[in-house]
Amino acid sequence: MNSTLRLAAVLLLLVPACGGTETDLGSESAALPCDVESVLAASCRQCHGASPKFGAPAPLVTRGDLLAPAVSDPSKRMIDLVTARIHDERRPMPPTGLLSEAELAILDGWAAAGTPAGSSKCEATGEGGGGGGGGGGGPPKVHCTPDLTLEPAAPYVMPKDVADEYVCYGVTARLDQKRHVTALVPRIDNSTILHHALLYKTEEAWPAEPAPCAGSDIAFLNGQLLAVWSPGGQALELPPEAGLPIEGDTHFVVQMHYSNLRSLDGQQDSSGYDLCTTEDLRPNDAATVPFGASRFEIPAHGALDMTCDYKIPEGAGSFNVIAAMPHMHELGTHISSTILPSGSGEPVDLGRVDPWNFDNQVWYTIDATFKEGDTVRTRCAWENPGSTDVIWGERTNDEMCYSFVMYYPPITLGSWSWPIPGLTSLCAPTP
Incomplete structure (x- = not known):
């Protein structure tokens, strides 16, 4: 046998x-x-x-x-x-x-064999495995009690004749003193149509009423990705050494992806996020940086496999990595990111997804460090069966190549800003 x-x-x-x-x-x-x-x-x-x-x-x-x-x-x-x-x-x-x-x-x-029927009924059948974050097993578990809820001003009503839609709404938290976000918990309302959800912090406010949107709208507000949920996904809980800082008027945007392939009528949703925050500030502020690339072109009926290096600038200091989330769109086939130390030391894995799956994006817990002079190497590969070239962009039918890395303390160089690694990385075809 x-x-x-x-x-x-x-x-x-x-x-x-x-x-x-x-x-x-x-x-x-x-x-x-x-x-x-x-x-x-x-x-x-x-x-x-x-x-x-x-x-x-x-x-x-x-x-x-x-x-x-x-x-x-x-x-x-x-x-x-x-x-x-x-x-x-x-x-x-x-x-x-x-x-x-x-x-x-x-x-x-x-x-x-021709899909033969069974000869009898089976015991213990049902919906199948649960999984946290809306997969049937209840909300993800965290070691804190959420105190800040991000939800729309009104439920979004999904049109019956729309199969696929991106919808955004904003929430502004008005705080009288600095706080740290210690955990981000997806709160799933309508699991029938919700496909995935993303949470951003932006520099300007977004309307509270949910409405169709494009990712480029969020990019215009310098939106920084804080969390992502897809079916089976979990909460993101930060270690006790760090928290995401929020202060004054803090603007959040929740972007929902809805799928209504069955043309269901009357579907509405108020999904969002619950945050744990604390006034008892942790030793370090945490931040997120996107390593990868924001300039490339995938030829029609072709493929692209490229590797991009970003060197941590001198004077930046040293940093601790909490988590990483690889991110591409639907044409992706491979993504991986690695820290290459400037001196002696072995490369450090920051996450690898091969084959890439757009429907299964999660944050991975990482315990690593990087420092000035180190190089972060990100490899992305795509296959494009379509008849038009595809470039970087925020829309689903555009493409991306990012490894979002959450770390502490934040880089504070005056010449440095959040999108710089993706804009200035050196890219070449993967050998």
């Missing part, structure tokens, strides 16, 4: 025991085989449950769901798209990564 079949056999021993009455093997309403049911429940139904969440276009609960025409391509069945996506390294399903060999063998084998 080969290794794949042996793994599949082991998994079969672990699925819930079956019991109940026999069903018609040819009926679309018949039960799924218990091994198929187990894989779907554990890995797919966080989004593709009986009531699909996070913009998922269809449920994957019954045999009929899997044999139904696909929403995105009615000439194919859902099972055809499922079997393609579970092998797609660039856009895997589930978004967190490809299934195990045993799980792939179960779904592939079932599809190849």
